[in-house]
Amino acid sequence: MLKVEVCNDLEKAKGLWQRYWPQNCLFDLWPVRACFQDQYNNAPHFLVASQGRQVCGMLALSWIEEAQCYGHFPGELWQGKTWLEQNKIVAANPVATRSLVDHIPAGTRLRYLSLDDRIEISPWASLDETGYLFFPRQFSNSFEIYWGAFSGKSRKKIRCEIERLKASGVEFRYNRPADIDWMLRLNMERYHHLSYFDDARFLHAFEKLASWLQANNLLRVTTVLIGGRVAAVDMGAVWNNTYTVLAGGTHADFPGVAKLINLHHLEWACTQQMTVVDFLCGEFNWKHRFHLTPRRLYKIWQPQIMDTRHAPIVWNQPAAFAV
Numbered sequence: 001m002l003k004v005e006v007c008n009d010l011e012k013a014k015g016l017w018q019r020y021w022p023q024n025c026l027f028d029l030w031p032v033r034a035c036f037q038d039q040y041n042n043a044p045h046f047l048v049a050s051q052g053r054q055v056c057g058m059l060a061l062s063w064i065e066e067a068q069c070y071g072h073f074p075g076e077l078w079q080g081k082t083w084l085e086q087n088k089i090v091a092a093n094p095v096a097t098r099s100l101v102d103h104i105p106a107g108t109r110l111r112y113l114s115l116d117d118r119i120e121i122s123p124w125a126s127l128d129e130t131g132y133l134f135f136p137r138q139f140s141n142s143f144e145i146y147w148g149a150f151s152g153k154s155r156k157k158i159r160c161e162i163e164r165l166k167a168s169g170v171e172f173r174y175n176r177p178a179d180i181d182w183m184l185r186l187n188m189e190r191y192h193h194l195s196y197f198d199d200a201r202f203l204h205a206f207e208k209l210a211s212w213l214q215a216n217n218l219l220r221v222t223t224v225l226i227g228g229r230v231a232a233v234d235m236g237a238v239w240n241n242t243y244t245v246l247a248g249g250t251h252a253d254f255p256g257v258a259k260l261i262n263l264h265h266l267e268w269a270c271t272q273q274m275t276v277v278d279f280l281c282g283e284f285n286w287k288h289r290f291h292l293t294p295r296r297l298y299k300i301w302q303p304q305i306m307d308t309r310h311a312p313i314v315w316n317q318p319a320a321f322a323v
Contacts, residue, residue, distance in 0.1 A: 002056070002095060004103045007046040010037075013060070013073070016046060020058055020090065025278070026237050026244045027086045031212050036084065037062075037074035039205040044073060047103050049096045057096035059089050061108065070108040076205065078196050085112040085131060085280055085297065101300075110300040112281065128299035132292040134277040136270045143267040149291050161256035162263075168227040172264065179223045180210050183233035186249025196247065206247065213237050224261050232257045234265070241275040243268075262290065 007013050017030050026032055042062035049057035062075030071077075072087040087110065091097040101124050104110075111128055139146040147155065173179070184203065188195045197203040213219035218239050224232040234248035245265060250258050262279075269277045279287060281297065288294075 002049060002051045002099050004047055004049050004099055007048055008044055010044050013044040013046045016048060016055075016058060017060065020055055021060070022088070022090060023240075025086050025242065026239050027084050028088075029239070032209060033074050033084065035209040035212060036076040036202075036205040038208065039201040040064075040074055040076050042073075042075035045070060045105070046073070047100050049091065049099050051096075056093065057089070057091035057100050059100045059104070061105075061110075067109070068107070070105050072110050072112075076202065078199060078202055079194075082109075082111050083196065083202070086114045087112050088114055104300065108300060111297075113298040113300070114295075115298050125298045125300050128297045129281040130283070131281050131295040131297055132279045132283070132287040133295055134266055134269060134279065134292050136266075136274055136277075138293075139270065141270045141273045143270040146266065146270065146291070154289070158259055158263075162260050165226055165231075165254060165256055165260055170260070171225040171228075173223045173225065175219065175221050176223060177210070177214055177219070177221065179221050179230070179233050180207070180235055182223070182230045183221075183235055183247065183249040186230075186233060186251055187247065188249075190249065190252060209246075210235060222261060222264065224257055224264075226254050226257065229253075232261045234261055236265075238274075242278060243272075243274050243276070244278040245280065259286070262286065266290075 007016060014030060014034075017033075021028055021030075023029065040062075042064055045061040045063055047057075047059040047061065048055060060073035061070045062073045064071050064075040064077065067077065067080060071082045072084070074084075076083055089097055089100055091100060112131075113125065113128070115125065136146075139149070150158070184197050184206075188197050192198070197206065210219060218237045220236045220238050220243065222234045222236070223230060230251065231254040232248065232250040234245055236243055236245040238244075243265070248258075248261070250261075265277060279292060
C-alpha cells in the first residue's frame with residue numbers, strides 16, 4: 001500500500017534530497033538550494049511517498065510565511081514568486097505522482113515545474129513560463145553555422161551594433177570574482193526595485209551561491225570592457241557540461257552590449273562543445289530571435305482543498321526512510 005508522510009526537519013530533509021533527488025541540473029544540487037534556504041529560513045515540508053520500505057516519490061515543499069502558502073523548497077521569493085527553476089515532482093510511476101499531488105496542501109503555489117511530457121498534467125497543472133536553451137550540437141558545435149541561421153537583415157543589424165561597440169575597443173575578461181560586485185551594481189542601477197537583488201535576502205543568497213560555485217570550480221564570470229570601462233558582467237555556472245547563465249548586468253551607456261555578451265556565450269559554448277546553455281526563463285525580447293529552443297515549465301496554483309481522508313502523516317522516520 002502506498003502512503004505519503006511529511007518531513008519537516010531540515011537535516012532529515014537534506015538527507016532525503018541527497019539520497020533520492022535526481023541530479024540532472026544545477027538547481028538539483030542541495031548546496032545551491034541551501035544558499036537560499038540559509039537566507040529565507042522557510043520551514044521544510046517534504047512529502048515522501050513510499051510503498052512498503054521503498055521510497056517511490058518526493059515533493060519538496062516549504063511553508064512561506066510571508067506569502068502564507070507552500071512553495072517549492074526552499075521557497076525563495078522575488079516579487080512574491082519563487083525564482084529557482086526546474087523544480088520537480090520526483091516519482092517512480094504515475095501512481096506515486098498522483099498520490100503526491102493528492103496530498104499537496106491547499107493554497108500551494110508551485111512554479112517552474114519540469115514535467116515529463118508523457119504525464120497528463122490537467123487538471124492539476126497548467127503552463128507557467130518558458131525557459132530558453134541553446135544546443136550547440138544542433139549546429140555541429142559551429143558558431144559560424146549558428147550565425148548562418150539568422151536572416152541576412154538580422155545579421156547586418158546585429159553586426160552594425162557590435163562594430164559600433166568595437167570601435168571604442170572591446171575586451172573580455174573572465175572569472176574575476178570582484179566583477180560580481182560590478183554585476184550586482186549594474187543590475188540594481190538599471191532595474192532599481194525590479195532587480196532580483198533589491199531584496200537583501202536574495203542578494204546575500206546569490207553572493208553565497210557565487211562563493212560556493214567558485215570554491216567548487218563551477219563559477220564562470222564574463223566581463224565586457226569597452227574603452228576600458230565595465231560595460232556588462234554575466235555570472236554563470238558550468239556543471240555536467242551544462243552552462244547556466246544565472247544573472248547579469250549591463251551599463252546603460254553601451255546600448256547593444258547585451259547582444260555582444262550573449263553571442264559571446266554562444267560562441268564559447270560551441271568552442272567548448274557544451275551539451276546545453278540554459279538562459280532560464282524570460283524572453284526579454286531577444287531569446288526567440290536568437291533561435292533558442294523553448295522549454296515549457298508548469299505550475300500548480302492554489303489547488304482545491306484536499307480530501308481530509310488523504311491527510312499526510314506527520315514524519316516519524318520509520319526504518320524505511322532512515323537517512
